[in-house]
Amino acid sequence: MTQNFEPKILGIFCNWCSYTGADLAGTSRMKYAPNMRIVRVMCSGRVDPQFILKAYKEGADGVLVAGCHPGDCHYIEGNFKTIGRMQILEKMLAQFGIEKERFRLEWISAAEGDRVMHVVNEMTTQVKKLGPLNWKEVSRSKDIGHCEEPKATKQSPLNK
Amino acid sequence: MTQKLKVGIYWAASCGGCEIATLEIAENILKFIEVADLVLCPCIADFKYDDVRAYPDGYIDVCFFNGGIRNSEAKEIAELLRKKSKTLVAFGACANWGGIPALANLYTKDAMIERSYITTESNDNPQGTLPQTSYKMPEGELHLPKLFDSVHKLDDVVDVDYYVPGCPPVAKQIWSCIEAIAAGKLPPKGSVIGVGDKSVCDECPFEKKTEGVRISKFKRPHLEKPDLTKKAELNNKPQCLLEQGFVCMGSATRSGCEAQCLKANMPCRGCYGPAEGVEDQGAKIASAIGSLVDSQGNSERSAEIVAQIVDPVGTFYRFGMGNSMLRVKKL
Amino acid sequence: MTNPRIGVYVCHCGTNIAGKVKVTDVVEHAKKQPNVVLAKEYKFMCSEPGQAMIVEDIKKEKLDRIIVAACSPLMHEKTFRKALEKAGINKYLFQMANIREHCSWVHEDGAAATEKAKALVTGAIYRAQYVEALNDREAPMNPATLIVGGGIAGIQAALDIADSGRQVYLVEKEPSIGGHMAQFDKTFPTLDCAACILTPKMVSIGQHPNITLLSYSEVEKIDGYVGNFKVGVRMKARYVDPKKCNGCGDCWQKCPAWRVEKPKGDKKVVHNALTLGPTKAIYMPTLQSVPNVPVIDKKSCIYFKNGKCKICVKACQKDAINHEMTDVVMDIDVGNIIVTTGFKTFDVSKMPQYGYGKLPNVISSIEFERMNCSSGATGGQVLCQNGEAPKSIAILHCIGSRDKEHHEYCSRVCCMYALKFAHLVKEKTGAQVYDFYIDMRAAGKGYEEFYNRLLEEGVRFIRGKAASVTDYAVFPEEEGKLIVRCEDTLVGKVRRIPVDMVVLCSALEANADAPEFARLLKLCQGKEGWFTEKHPKLAPVSTASDGIYIAGCCQGPKDIPDTVAQASAAAAQVLTAIAKGKVQIEGVGAEIIEEKCTGCKICNDMCPYKAIEFDAVKHKSKVNDALCKACGTCVAACPCGAIKAKHFTDEQIMHEIEGVLYDAKL
Numbered sequence A: 001m002t003q004n005f006e007p008k009i010l011g012i013f014c015n016w017c018s019y020t021g022a023d024l025a026g027t028s029r030m031k032y033a034p035n036m037r038i039v040r041v042m043c044s045g046r047v048d049p050q051f052i053l054k055a056y057k058e059g060a061d062g063v064l065v066a067g068c069h070p071g072d073c074h075y076i077e078g079n080f081k082t083i084g085r086m087q088i089l090e091k092m093l094a095q096f097g098i099e100k101e102r103f104r105l106e107w108i109s110a111a112e113g114d115r116v117m118h119v120v121n122e123m124t125t126q127v128k129k130l131g132p133l134n135w136k137e138v139s140r141s142k143d144i145g146h147c148e149e150p151k152a153t154k155q156s157p158l159n160k
Numbered sequence B: 001m002t003q004k005l006k007v008g009i010y011w012a013a014s015c016g017g018c019e020i021a022t023l024e025i026a027e028n029i030l031k032f033i034e035v036a037d038l039v040l041c042p043c044i045a046d047f048k049y050d051d052v053r054a055y056p057d058g059y060i061d062v063c064f065f066n067g068g069i070r071n072s073e074a075k076e077i078a079e080l081l082r083k084k085s086k087t088l089v090a091f092g093a094c095a096n097w098g099g100i101p102a103l104a105n106l107y108t109k110d111a112m113i114e115r116s117y118i119t120t121e122s123n124d125n126p127q128g129t130l131p132q133t134s135y136k137m138p139e140g141e142l143h144l145p146k147l148f149d150s151v152h153k154l155d156d157v158v159d160v161d162y163y164v165p166g167c168p169p170v171a172k173q174i175w176s177c178i179e180a181i182a183a184g185k186l187p188p189k190g191s192v193i194g195v196g197d198k199s200v201c202d203e204c205p206f207e208k209k210t211e212g213v214r215i216s217k218f219k220r221p222h223l224e225k226p227d228l229t230k231k232a233e234l235n236n237k238p239q240c241l242l243e244q245g246f247v248c249m250g251s252a253t254r255s256g257c258e259a260q261c262l263k264a265n266m267p268c269r270g271c272y273g274p275a276e277g278v279e280d281q282g283a284k285i286a287s288a289i290g291s292l293v294d295s296q297g298n299s300e301r302s303a304e305i306v307a308q309i310v311d312p313v314g315t316f317y318r319f320g321m322g323n324s325m326l327r328v329k330k331l
Numbered sequence C: 001m002t003n004p005r006i007g008v009y010v011c012h013c014g015t016n017i018a019g020k021v022k023v024t025d026v027v028e029h030a031k032k033q034p035n036v037v038l039a040k041e042y043k044f045m046c047s048e049p050g051q052a053m054i055v056e057d058i059k060k061e062k063l064d065r066i067i068v069a070a071c072s073p074l075m076h077e078k079t080f081r082k083a084l085e086k087a088g089i090n091k092y093l094f095q096m097a098n099i100r101e102h103c104s105w106v107h108e109d110g111a112a113a114t115e116k117a118k119a120l121v122t123g124a125i126y127r128a129q130y131v132e133a134l135n136d137r138e139a140p141m142n143p144a145t146l147i148v149g150g151g152i153a154g155i156q157a158a159l160d161i162a163d164s165g166r167q168v169y170l171v172e173k174e175p176s177i178g179g180h181m182a183q184f185d186k187t188f189p190t191l192d193c194a195a196c197i198l199t200p201k202m203v204s205i206g207q208h209p210n211i212t213l214l215s216y217s218e219v220e221k222i223d224g225y226v227g228n229f230k231v232g233v234r235m236k237a238r239y240v241d242p243k244k245c246n247g248c249g250d251c252w253q254k255c256p257a258w259r260v261e262k263p264k265g266d267k268k269v270v271h272n273a274l275t276l277g278p279t280k281a282i283y284m285p286t287l288q289s290v291p292n293v294p295v296i297d298k299k300s301c302i303y304f305k306n307g308k309c310k311i312c313v314k315a316c317q318k319d320a321i322n323h324e325m326t327d328v329v330m331d332i333d334v335g336n337i338i339v340t341t342g343f344k345t346f347d348v349s350k351m352p353q354y355g356y357g358k359l360p361n362v363i364s365s366i367e368f369e370r371m372n373c374s375s376g377a378t379g380g381q382v383l384c385q386n387g388e389a390p391k392s393i394a395i396l397h398c399i400g401s402r403d404k405e406h407h408e409y410c411s412r413v414c415c416m417y418a419l420k421f422a423h424l425v426k427e428k429t430g431a432q433v434y435d436f437y438i439d440m441r442a443a444g445k446g447y448e449e450f451y452n453r454l455l456e457e458g459v460r461f462i463r464g465k466a467a468s469v470t471d472y473a474v475f476p477e478e479e480g481k482l483i484v485r486c487e488d489t490l491v492g493k494v495r496r497i498p499v500d501m502v503v504l505c506s507a508l509e510a511n512a513d514a515p516e517f518a519r520l521l522k523l524c525q526g527k528e529g530w531f532t533e534k535h536p537k538l539a540p541v542s543t544a545s546d547g548i549y550i551a552g553c554c555q556g557p558k559d560i561p562d563t564v565a566q567a568s569a570a571a572a573q574v575l576t577a578i579a580k581g582k583v584q585i586e587g588v589g590a591e592i593i594e595e596k597c598t599g600c601k602i603c604n605d606m607c608p609y610k611a612i613e614f615d616a617v618k619h620k621s622k623v624n625d626a627l628c629k630a631c632g633t634c635v636a637a638c639p640c641g642a643i644k645a646k647h648f649t650d651e652q653i654m655h656e657i658e659g660v661l662y663d664a665k666l
């Protein structure tokens, strides 16, 4: 299964730097893994943590948010706000048991087509290793009431 | 004289607080008795499930259902009550979004059972006996309800007509709902009732400054006291707790509670749920608070500040776990 | 509400897309998506017939949402939006799926690229269900223009615009305009005298009624947007009032302090003596300076050191000198900005193998230019440091260029100016010239011919990059000389060539303050630091920021003809914009839904443009359209979901996410 598993990664890229950077990777004919699909927003400051949760819920195996380097945001400080939000989100994702390789915030400038290539390739390899996330399965929302008999656990004296 | 309303009140995975809150309508209880008959309320009287099964379909006019769906019993009764009730109301945070019990969705069922029956400090269970769903004894086989893998909200299992949020809903709002029902003045099906149309900030005795406030240190309300001498420029009210660094859910929480917690100088915990149209209350408050972190564009600086938020999931989804986009922890 | 009627068009882009992506499969897939009325493919959607097809279908099939799966929206969104307008529907009902730059061009595997293209198209279709018609706004276009940088690029652009009758503010950070060109003697390949062609233009700048020259000034702040920029310019104190001064020179003749001291011994010269050679504390940058007004160098002026002197004040008959002058910040309003900040030369001491700074008579190209210039330190003579004419000179190409350690790019002008140097040396001294080159790059009009001419003039060309310069003599004839070591790749052997003087052809590189400047103006910098144009071929002087243009060497190394051509191009762009008289402001932006806003004020402080105001009476926030630039930061921050990002609503983005992941759930 994991062997020929092709992860689906959502990219949310800011228009001015990162999206342009991804365009540059294209015009320079750099080759990278076909696993990421980019959704464009005007600034990484537009990225609402709900978008990322939504992506996992919809079946994404990983999410990459990309914006201009701090200080280079087209709207001055949009990405300053992205930092705090995404860091809180990262903590939350860890609590939800989502491996940290499945989420990435990257600064990619309009000149860094090669960075798009490297980051996507690296992330694809990492997520491939982790295997599918498959949140549908995880959240078990289809078969409500799924349950198994409680098992005696390691610490349980029953096992002694 | 018109017929009296037949009212049911049921508890599933809940604490009983909703029933207590209902009693807080105080002298209105007399008016309530005038217009309504209780046909089910396990909290205060002995109604058998078989009695309910015997009711014709749609017999109950309004059923207030509190508590989430944690086990097979709750699911079965929810389905039963749906059939027997004309109007089914998800009452209180647990029925709406799983409430506090749904925080258990961050753990496996096994881990929970182990904690409850084995490792809890006050336990006395040398045999390590665990609850089983069936038990054979000479008189025959006994069945207990099955515990589900995760906690669900009521509308995961049945169709719900109205939602009354709150942990618990405040008495004034409960009474306004009862009045509306009695008068037959209800909004379209699916509405949230007994709430305000803004967020808690609207009713809050604190106020924000307008400019330049960023959070560089998060505080916890049981360790630090809010500074009431700091005033907001706008109207000289004490400065917003969030701005002071306390994680306050007020801005991302529907109004209706009259900001009771805030009036006691406690930050809002979010029990009235997300504002209209917001899907994920936890993610939204994370977005708002994250935006206020004084990052200055520096990831390391920001990470140090963010690290001071203890247990963000437990804080932001204290009541809303069962309604969150992710809903459970991946195991 | 009726269902939307969506038309999907998938472009082959010749073989650019169709060579990798199975376009027909994508079309078939699109047809099955909700509310898609038709899906078609075509060779070139951006062509006339491609657009005509869209227009026709909109009319015939009553389409009200158009999706084009083709190149990047940054490339052709505008083109297709125009087609929608032509067909009579709102241009915002359009969505592009980028299946070229983000797909066919970057993936090896055709099948995977096709799957990805389907997903991207699905995202566009899901999103399109929720897009709304929006109305653009119009704002007046301020007809004044700001030009930053007074080199030949800035001068040319300023004159072009000013001659059309429009107001220009030209900001130059040095005391005089002219840039690099003003420091040259001759210019390749025609060998015109730089001063002869530049000085008249510089003078016109100073005299033009439509040009306000702000020399010795820097841009400090920029607010606003195309059509209405508000710029703060800091005019540094030069301690001489340009209105009173007539450039007579009485002051610097009397000034007792030296900014660059005259060397002892009458014949000796200083090679690296800045532009003018030895100068006093109050000095004129060059003899052709515009404005023709001196400035006081605070560091060397005696008055600024110990509060006494002011000899110049007494010398000045026009009472123009004032040591108490302070910086003045001036606010100007302009509609467009042209950036012509040029370049700087690579610091050749970063390559110690060539001995610059340690060995006498190893000089940089710019110093050599100054030496040749009749207004320079030696009055135009080529001289060694001891004041004697060299008998042999080595010219070393590609110092800092075509070198992965420094700059990978070719600086484009060094081969040619090296030839120019060789010619000047021959002409002025008759010395033997050795020219060390990697390749001779002479790709310009008249350039190859210039090279051939130099071959005839007897310059010795040695093919091979010089390895080092040393004064360590091995052979007797090397004694007292500089020895250039190099592998002559044509003969295939290592050579040592003794010379009297070495000229290092240093690379052109981005200005040191380019990053800060880029931030200030929201320009993009490429890897090598040059400012990035909107499109390398089709929009070479525009930038990603509307109303801001670039020209000359700030965009990349180039010669004077190309610089001037770009400057005129930028001027033409600006004049076109001014002629329109109005700026279209996109209908996008944030809008606060009043009923939903709870007045929590979280958004107020999010906006970098202070576009959100708080209405204390209503206890609600409100966005000022004129200031909002549509970043969406406030939208994501609002905990109530009360702010709508027009054209980037939660609904639209969430559904696009669902669409691009449509196959993840399968």
Ligand SMILES: Cc1cc2nc3c(=O)[nH]c(=O)nc-3n(C[C@H](O)[C@H](O)[C@H](O)COP(=O)(O)OP(=O)(O)OC[C@H]3O[C@@H](n4cnc5c(N)ncnc54)[C@H](O)[C@@H]3O)c2cc1C
Pocket (backbone or CB within 6 Å): C148, C149, C150, C151, C152, C153, C154, C171, C172, C173, C174, C177, C178, C179, C180, C181, C184, C186, C187, C188, C189, C217, C218, C219, C340, C341, C342, C343, C344, C345, C365, C366, C369, C413, C417, C420, C508, C511, C513, C517, C551, C552, C553, C554, C558, C559, C560, C561, C563
């Ligand atoms: C040694 C040498 C010899 C050359 N010889 C020739 C030749 O013979 N023929 C030829 O065609 N080309 C030649 N060139 C190339 C030529 O110099 C350039 O093409 C030309 O100077 C580019 O003009 P520019 O206006 O873009 O930049 P510059 O000449 O660099 O002018 C930029 C101006 O902007 C000002 N400025 C910079 N930053 C700011 C700021 N932040 N605020 C305000 N002002 C600022 C600078 O002070 C300067 O005045 C030569 C180059 C070199 C290095």
Ligand code: SF4
Pocket (backbone or CB within 6 Å): B200, B201, B202, B204, B205, B206, B207, B208, B240, B241, B242, B243, B248, B249, B250, B251, B262, B267, B268, C600
């Ligand atoms: S965030 Fe909390 S403390 Fe601040 S105004 Fe809102 S409810 Fe009040």
Ligand code: SF4
Pocket (backbone or CB within 6 Å): C592, C596, C597, C598, C599, C600, C601, C602, C603, C604, C620, C621, C637, C638, C639, C640, C641, C642, C643
């Ligand atoms: S953040 Fe939202 S709710 Fe709060 S003031 Fe701004 S628009 Fe209103």
Ligand code: SF4
Pocket (backbone or CB within 6 Å): C589, C590, C606, C607, C608, C609, C610, C611, C612, C623, C627, C628, C629, C630, C631, C632, C633, C634, C635
């Ligand atoms: S979208 Fe950006 S620019 Fe517009 S009001 Fe919001 S924060 Fe300000």
Ligand code: FES
Pocket (backbone or CB within 6 Å): A014, A015, A016, A017, A018, A042, A043, A044, A045, A066, A067, A068, A072, A073, A074, A075, A078, A079
């Ligand atoms: S525009 Fe790229 S992060 Fe703001």
